[in-house]
Amino acid sequence: MLIPCPVCGLRDSGEFTTGGDASIVRPAFDDGDEAAWAAAVYDRSNPLGAHEEYWHHVHGCRHWLIVARDTQTHAVFGARLAGAWAGYQSGAPSDKPGPD
Numbered sequence: 001m002l003i004p005c006p007v008c009g010l011r012d013s014g015e016f017t018t019g020g021d022a023s024i025v026r027p028a029f030d031d032g033d034e035a036a037w038a039a040a041v042y043d044r045s046n047p048l049g050a051h052e053e054y055w056h057h058v059h060g061c062r063h064w065l066i067v068a069r070d071t072q073t074h075a076v077f078g079a080r081l082a083g084a085w086a087g088y089q090s091g092a093p094s095d096k097p098g099p100d
């Protein structure tokens, strides 16, 4: 499977580690609701088909990505940066984010 890293370009998935479901909404850090935390940590849906997941480019730029892919066919539809660089799409080389 090839993943289009917005920083490094098209790379083999072996350069990445998975970070799980990107659709999970975690409670605020000061939220003491144990049931909400248990659901955020343990409840997973294991969807079949189009899905967004976190992937870490651990053997590349070390950025976290949100990768859209089909969990049945492994077709990758696209990837974007997660976190502080989430708005980055493309641009001049000087606009590219460096390693963290």
Ligand SMILES: [Zn+2]
Pocket (backbone or CB within 6 Å): 005, 006, 007, 008, 009, 057, 060, 061, 062, 063
């Ligand atoms: Zn990368």
